[in-house]
Amino acid sequence: MDFFSARELVTQTGYAVDMWPLVIINELVDNAIDACEEADVPPTITVLADAAGITIADNGPGLPESTIEGILDFNVRTSSREMYVALDRGAQGNAGKCLVAMPYVIDPEHGRLVIVAKGIEHAIVCKVDAITQQPLVDHRTRHVTDEGGTTVRMEWAPSKDADGKAIWPFGADCFPETKGSMLRPSIRDLAMVLFTGYATFNPHLSLSVRWFGERLKFAATNLTWEKWKPNKPTSPHWYELRHLERLAGCYIALDRQRDEDRTVAAFLAEFDGLTGSAKRKLVTDETGLDRTKLSELADQSGFKRDVMARLLASMQKHSRPIKPPRLGTIGKDHFCTRFEQLGCEADKLQYAKRANIDNGLPYVVESAFAWYGEQGEGRRRVLLAGANWSPRIANPFRSFGSSGEGLDTILSEQRATADKPIVFAIHAAHPRIEYTDRGKTALVLNSEEEGADDES
Numbered sequence: 001m002d003f004f005s006a007r008e009l010v011t012q013t014g015y016a017v018d019m020w021p022l023v024i025i026n027e028l029v030d031n032a033i034d035a036c037e038e039a040d041v042p043p044t045i046t047v048l049a050d051a052a053g054i055t056i057a058d059n060g061p062g063l064p065e066s067t068i069e070g071i072l073d074f075n076v077r078t079s080s081r082e083m084y085v086a087l088d089r090g091a092q093g094n095a096g097k098c099l100v101a102m103p104y105v106i107d108p109e110h111g112r113l114v115i116v117a118k119g120i121e122h123a124i125v126c127k128v129d130a131i132t133q134q135p136l137v138d139h140r141t142r143h144v145t146d147e148g149g150t151t152v153r154m155e156w157a158p159s160k161d162a163d164g165k166a167i168w169p170f171g172a173d174c175f176p177e178t179k180g181s182m183l184r185p186s187i188r189d190l191a192m193v194l195f196t197g198y199a200t201f202n203p204h205l206s207l208s209v210r211w212f213g214e215r216l217k218f219a220a221t222n223l224t225w226e227k228w229k230p231n232k233p234t235s236p237h238w239y240e241l242r243h244l245e246r247l248a249g250c251y252i253a254l255d256r257q258r259d260e261d262r263t264v265a266a267f268l269a270e271f272d273g274l275t276g277s278a279k280r281k282l283v284t285d286e287t288g289l290d291r292t293k294l295s296e297l298a299d300q301s302g303f304k305r306d307v308m309a310r311l312l313a314s315m316q317k318h319s320r321p322i323k324p325p326r327l328g329t330i331g332k333d334h335f336c337t338r339f340e341q342l343g344c345e346a347d348k349l350q351y352a353k354r355a356n357i358d359n360g361l362p363y364v365v366e367s368a369f370a371w372y373g374e375q376g377e378g379r380r381r382v383l384l385a386g387a388n389w390s391p392r393i394a395n396p397f398r399s400f401g402s403s404g405e406g407l408d409t410i411l412s413e414q415r416a417t418a419d420k421p422i423v424f425a426i427h428a429a430h431p432r433i434e435y436t437d438r439g440k441t442a443l444v445l446n447s448e449e450e451g452a453d454d455e456s
């Protein structure tokens with residue numbers, strides 16, 4: 001029941017009900033791009049917002065039925081990525097559950113989630129049992145023509161206000177004609193910023209949006225753009241002992257279910273730099289784990305700490321660390337294209353990049369800044385901020401530096417406040433992005449790098 005009331009979902013998502021259209025977009029587009037990258041296809045994503053719902057469609061491999069079953073089981077979190085330390089947009093297995101419960105919370109009578117993937121339409125309706133207070137999930141499937149990819153539609157009953165204008169159940173300004181004020185952007189304005197953020201942080205993305213009558217389109221600028229995709233092996237250098245134990249634990253549990261028991265050598269093959277058998281042999285010889293089964297690394301009381309520590313040290317010794325540029329760089333040219341689309345003069349764009357190692361982990365931070373120029377009168381600041389190629393709804397760089405002042409303070413010190421006609425984008429790629437909350441609204445940022453060389 002952690003998902004089945006407005007209060008619970010506000011806690012899970014980190015946003016008030018008014019903002020949920022943005023939460024729906026953020027989570028579904030993240031999932032869609034991750035899935036496309038996993039299948040090595042440049043993402044083509046379409047978004048449709050109409051009176052009765054929001055639809056997001058991708059050209060990925062299609063959400064498997066077994067994963068949908070997992071998402072509908074409110075006792076476990078379901079993610080194909082959660083156990084890895086990697087540069088994924090989503091990795092908690094939480095968003096899907098929020099999205100399944102959300103239609104019930106916003107429209108208990110008519111709300112539903114409809115997923116079409118792999119030739120099957122899944123119509124999912126949730127209710128709550130009045131006596132036991134347990135969620136009841138009605139999941140109906142039927143065969144449909146397979147067009148590939150995944151389409152997810154969140155639906156509610158369309159309704160109209162006294163003037164006959166369509167309204168959404170979120171109690172917010174969502175429509176093109178209700179553009180927000182200088183100080184208070186509407187949900188529609190914020191949605192446009194979010195779409196722009198996706199297009200800005202993902203040079204390989206083709207994004208097409210129909211927001212009631214309004215259209216927004218971004219063509220990919222680089223279909224063969226290189227970045228560290230979710231389908232790449234993860235690096236042993238990104239793991240601490242606790243991460244390695246978590247991953248090994250997941251594999252042992254999975255093997256038990258399948259009546260299998262993989263060897264340590266097979267486990268090693270998943271890691272960057274250890275996919276070759278010669279390298280793996282160096283590790284198993286050095287640690288004496290040749291022929292050892294993964295499950296033998298643990299006993300009733302848990303993992304054998306010293307063995308796991310030796311294993312991790314050896315894995316790191318025999319694989320090369322990933323150099324920061326391999327994570328992926330968005331690049332100045334791409335920022336220029338997007339900033340021009342926003343109406344900025346590209347020759348005024350200032351771009352800075354910093355690629356380095358912090359605490360043994362590679363990272364790339366890029367920022368771009370431009371002014372709207374003379375025509376900027378009456379425009380409000382556009383702030384695009386995100387991590388691992390996912391723009392966040394609000395600035396997630398809330399607190400960093402020695403006094404924890406955060407991005408907002410720094411921008412106001414530069415007189416780049418919300419009422420200024422400027423565009424500022426900031427993006428960080430890092431293999432161990434951590435958020436303070438399940439809604440992924442604020443990044444955990446340390447300040448250990450204080451005093452490091454900084455040319456930008």
Ligand SMILES: Nc1ncnc2c1ncn2[C@@H]1O[C@H](COP(=O)(O)OP(=O)(O)OP(=O)(O)O)[C@@H](O)[C@H]1O
Pocket residue numbers: 027030031032035058060061062063064067071078079080081082089090091092093094095096097150
């Ligand atoms: N459009 C899609 N195409 C293919 N697979 C998908 C798609 N959307 C979701 N999935 C699968 O469903 C899983 C669950 O999605 P969900 O958003 O709940 O979790 P997540 O993205 O792993 O983590 P987070 O909670 O941080 O978003 C994903 O890990 C992925 O395997």
Ligand SMILES: [Mg+2]
Pocket residue numbers: 027030031089090091095096
């Ligand atoms: Mg997700």
